[in-house]
Amino acid sequence: MSCEYACSTLHGYIDGELDPLRSAEFEHHLENCRECAKALEAEESLRSALQHSGLYEQAPVSLRKKIRAELEAVTAPPMRLRLAAWRWVTVAASILVVATLSWYVWPRSVTTDASAAPFSAAEMIDAHIRSLQPGHLTDVASTDQHTVKPWFNGKLDFAPPVRDFSDEGFPLIGGRLDALAGRNVAVLVYGRRKHIINVFVLPTKEPDTPIHPPGLRQGYQWLHWRRQGMEYCAVSDVSVADLHELAQLIYQ
């Protein structure tokens, strides 16, 4: 190959890395140089072969899992756990305040009437609708419970139980933090066919309650229950039967 263009400029040209001036110059040259035209054709067929022969090798799932486990092992506990002792007093005091307040605010709204959810129903439905807007659904998007669960560490003063129910038809989509009635709430996001189910979780001191009959507002249903120190509210536009199925999976 003797044309010096073919040895260098041609490559910038097929890679789209020439500035417009040099690109136009090369195209002009191409009209008169058979050698370059032929070389260009050869390079293009080579490129197409490289890109369409399935040479790209993706990381095996087992590797991804192994790396996640290793990262977990070398991750320090959240800052909160490393605070000096005196800071603990403040933390404990604020937990006490929150607990006391919630004791007053929380139970009456739920136990007296099943349609009255832990937070005001309007607030919860608003949060559900907000989450459906683009980019608002998840703070951590992962179908892996071992990714979602640690993500909450250090962001909340409780650890919400996170499980994936893909096998039962409710794949875990991810998690997010919401503030409802001034409290930080963990939200687990599940999918059901093309629908989204938000499960709001926060701690409670109240005893367990069964899954209440569904509430309905603005076309969304919700179910509420308490289990092992956690308060749950599942909200969605799926059928009550579907919502109940997921609630039971989480309840078990």
Add this chain to the structure above:
Amino acid sequence: MSGVIQGRSSDVLDVYERARFEQLVMPHLDAAFNLARWLLRSREDSEDVAQEAMLRAFRFFRGFHGGDARAWLLQIVRNTCYTWLEKNRPVEMMTEFDEELHPQPSVTPESLAIAGDNRARLSRALESLPPRFREVLVLRELEGCSYKEIAAITAIPIGTVMSALARARQRLQRALVQDPLQEASREL
């Protein structure tokens, strides 16, 4: 190691940084694995090296101040691969100084099209190139990196990425048409 990678390796990262790492760097694990796979020519070794590189990236993560996370990670992967090669396959690293342009045997688009049609043959040809040629081809054609990214990852000056690619492609073409197995298939 270049200036992009800084950080105190003794530092332990906390859950916040881990969440950021998960968001910014983990999505490029496939890119990391693919580059390691083609540099080391072995899936098994690549798993070990990609894993080591991810852990190194995690430890260096405080030194990453935004920007192109893929290029940042691939730079670490590449360095980890070369360290591994120097240790485990020193001979391979010695055989790559033959970089001058050779006169091209008659390569026609047709013969290339036929040769490139076969994944196994393409893969063999790519693997027969010295690592420095292999990496620019993998980064450009499989990973779709720009010249600027290739320069950042491989530490080649940006002005010479184009000629490095030109040489690498020429070598690949030669390897493809000279593939010994091709001769056999031609006789059929």
